Amino acid sequence: MDDRGYEVASLLQSIDVPRIEALSIACLFSSDELSSQDIEKATGLRQPEVSVAMRSLDERGWIDERDDKRTKCRGRPAKYYSLKVDFADIIKVYESRILKMNQKKLEIIDDLLKMDI
Template identity: 50%
Template sequence: MKTSGTNLLEGKGYEIIGLLQGLDVPRTEAVCIACLVCGDELTSQNIEQASGLRQPEVSIAMRPLRERNWIEERNEKKNNDKGRPLKYYKLVVPFENIVETFENDALKKEKEISEALAQLKQLSAKSR
């Protein structure tokens, strides 16, 4: 099922974006994730309309999602065979798995910060 982009992000989508940005996910990437969670299979144009992002921003934001194997991307020729084909994007992993990945990243970062602070405390105690 294909979903249009208008009003796609209302409510839940904007909440997802805000929470992801709080986890230091880049804004454009957070917006694209939210669009794909709230929609089904979306064209680049659907995402642009829903989010206000420009086409190059959508393409760039999709790169890390593709690298993580979170999305499927396909091209479909336009009816008149003129111009670039339409790009369709679809999440291929459950959103829960994406959340789990961000959770693991955050926990790892938190551990690294704690270890660095502990080392700094040791160094400051030695310098007295």
């Protein structure tokens, strides 16, 4: 992952995106398709962390996943991932969450100001 990818990951983390998700999104953002091993190498995440991040992103419908059964090694087929939504759409989801959270906080502040203390 290049400097731009790390900057994207850092900015995502600054808006409370979990570290492993931020790194994974930033990594996938800069590539067409990556194997789980490619993501591990690029981000420094361990395999279980990549799996957790991919599961979370898949549950949101943000990634495509495919198995490559044509592997020379024994064991499980290699998994390949790619973003299937625009990066801007992902950012809009986080923006919406932040706006909702801030609106709730403003309502609490308003309630506190209305109290006769």
